[in-house]
Amino acid sequence: MKKIIVVGSGVLGASAAYHLSQSDAQVMLVDGRHPGRATDAAAGIICPWLSQRRNQSWYRLAKGGARYYAELTEKLRSEGESDTGYARVGALSLHTDPKKIEQMRERAEKRREDAPEIGEIEVLDEAQVRELFPLLNDGYMAVRVSGAARVDGRALRDAMISAAQRNGVSVIEGEAALSVVKGRTTDMSAKGEPLPEHAADVTVKGEPLPEHAADVVSKGEPLPEHTVDVTAKGESITEGRVTGVTVNGEYFPADEVVICAGAWANELLRPLGLHFRVTFQKGQILHLQMPEQPGSGEWPVVIPPNDQYLLAFDHGKMVAGATHENDVQLTDVRVTAGGMHEVLDKGLALAPGLADGELQEVRVGFRPFTPGFLPVIGRVPGWEGLITANGLGASGLTMGPFLGRQLSQLALGLEPDLPLDDYAVEKALEPR
Numbered sequence: 108m109k110k111i112i113v114v115g116s117g118v119l120g121a122s123a124a125y126h127l128s129q130s131d132a133q134v135m136l137v138d139g140r141h142p143g144r145a146t147d148a149a150a151g152i153i154c155p156w157l158s159q160r161r162n163q164s165w166y167r168l169a170k171g172g173a174r175y176y177a178e179l180t181e182k183l184r185s186e187g188e189s190d191t192g193y194a195r196v197g198a199l200s201l202h203t204d205p206k207k208i209e210q211m212r213e214r215a216e217k218r219r220e221d222a223p224e225i226g227e228i229e230v231l232d233e234a235q236v237r238e239l240f241p242l243l244n245d246g247y248m249a250v251r252v253s254g255a256a257r258v259d260g261r262a263l264r265d266a267m268i269s270a271a272q273r274n275g276v277s278v279i280e281g282e283a284a285l286s287v288v289k290g291r292t293t294d295m296s297a298k299g300e301p302l303p304e305h306a307a308d309v310t311v312k313g314e315p316l317p318e319h320a321a322d323v324v325s326k327g328e329p330l331p332e333h334t335v336d337v338t339a340k341g342e343s344i345t346e347g348r349v350t351g352v353t354v355n356g357e358y359f360p361a362d363e364v365v366i367c368a369g370a371w372a373n374e375l376l377r378p379l380g381l382h383f384r385v386t387f388q389k390g391q392i393l394h395l396q397m398p399e400q401p402g403s404g405e406w407p408v409v410i411p412p413n414d415q416y417l418l419a420f421d422h423g424k425m426v427a428g429a430t431h432e433n434d435v436q437l438t439d440v441r442v443t444a445g446g447m448h449e450v451l452d453k454g455l456a457l458a459p460g461l462a463d464g465e466l467q468e469v470r471v472g473f474r475p476f477t478p479g480f481l482p483v484i485g486r487v488p489g490w491e492g493l494i495t496a497n498g499l500g501a502s503g504l505t506m507g508p509f510l511g512r513q514l515s516q517l518a519l520g521l522e523p524d525l526p527l528d529d530y531a532v533e534k535a536l537e538p539r
């Protein structure tokens with residue numbers, strides 16, 4: 108039976124583990140509960156179709172992710188998970204300029220041609236907007252799309268994990284480190300002898316080392332047979348096999364390790380001599396309790412022209428946010444005066460009615476990004492038994508469940524649902 112370990116149980120890892128739990132593989136899910144986990148903080152807007160991003164590869168993932176929700180939540184419900192946190196409440200994309208509203212409507216109509224899940228598209232005047240979201244300021248028109256949704260990232264993650272556990276997945280808490288054997292794929296034969304300083308006959312994977320073979324040094328130590336730990340031109344040759352993970356001092360072997368470590372992934376790949384170019388952006392997001400607002404659980408998600416948004420939940424609970432802070436430390440999970448000033452300033456301008464809300468909680472999370480703001484997914488080149496995905500950015504709740512399913516297919520040796528060439532992990536890797 109294939110043993111598979113998933114590291115990281117945000118929306119991505121939870122989805123990978125859940126989908127793997129439908130197979131006959133033996134699956135373990137590990138999470139270190141890092142403060143600032145993105146899934147814990149996310150707003151949860153599922154509405155990729157109105158985005159002005161032109162990158163088709165990004166859009167394909169986001170569109171596939173939004174579409175997949177109906178199937179996934181239905182399946183989870185049929186397995187007894189009644190609280191998936193998903194509600195198809197629609198979205199209002201606001202503007203004060205009628206020309207922009209018309210452009211948005213046209214974009215939505217065009218995108219509906221191959222994404223019928225967008226649902227109804229209609230232009231609403233100011234009065235209609237206020238009827239659907241009474242706390243909003245005057246002056247906004249909107250394009251409403253009925254297929255948009257909101258999802259509570261924590262509830263969805265917990266539902267997937269709970270279903271996975273029922274299907275036999277074991278879940279453990281702790282910081283995972285990769286266990287590796289270097290150079291298993293080489294046919295270099297040092298046979299316990301020190302390599303001569305200028306060994307020119309070393310081969311890796313059956314290929315002679317190109318050009319700089321003469322720079323290979325063995326550090327004067329005999330190399331164990333079938334081990335490559337050499338440097339060519341000062342750079343380490345990092346090849347080998349991931350054999351499992353160590354958690355809380357205990358070793359867990361695996362045939363495949365799937366890394367879903369979000370903003371923390373670079374640390375995990377460091378011992379392999381790899382730099383995983385995952386950057387992160389801090390988001391602070393505010394939760395408010397309004398006096399009872401009848402029917403607020405049905406109110407649509409509000410997407411204004413700037414980068415702030417507003418979501419309503421049952422019994423007058425509101426969420427407003429978020430900040431987009433670059434150049435911060437991964438340990439900086441502070442709620443800051445500047446952050447709250449920005450969120451409240453923009454939030455109250457959008458919906459003055461929020462002024463009466465009681466401040467309840469501020470959540471802080473790190474959105475993980477890979478180069479070009481495009482997610483990556485696939486096998487880590489040079490390393491057997493290692494698969495990863497990352498860079499879900501500001502749309503990770505939208506894409507995460509769908510991408511997690513692709514990860515599970517990769518780990519099981521099945522064909523993914525979509526070609527993954529555009530999202531090759533190589534694009535985000537470089538040697539240290």
Ligand SMILES: Cc1cc2nc3c(=O)[nH]c(=O)nc-3n(C[C@H](O)[C@H](O)[C@H](O)COP(=O)(O)OP(=O)(O)OC[C@H]3O[C@@H](n4cnc5c(N)ncnc54)[C@H](O)[C@@H]3O)c2cc1C
Binds near residue numbers: 116150367497505
């Ligand atoms: C404020 C905010 C608002 C957002 N709003 C939206 C939105 O409206 N719509 C949307 O689609 N997306 C939104 N997002 C984006 C979305 O939340 C993220 O893209 C997504 O949650 C990333 O999921 P992930 O599983 O990759 O990472 P995370 O959720 O960060 O999970 C990574 C996990 O890996 C674990 N981990 C890391 N290293 C190790 C290790 N060595 N051992 C064990 N465990 C480890 C961590 O503890 C963590 O639990 C928002 C994000 C933020 C911060």
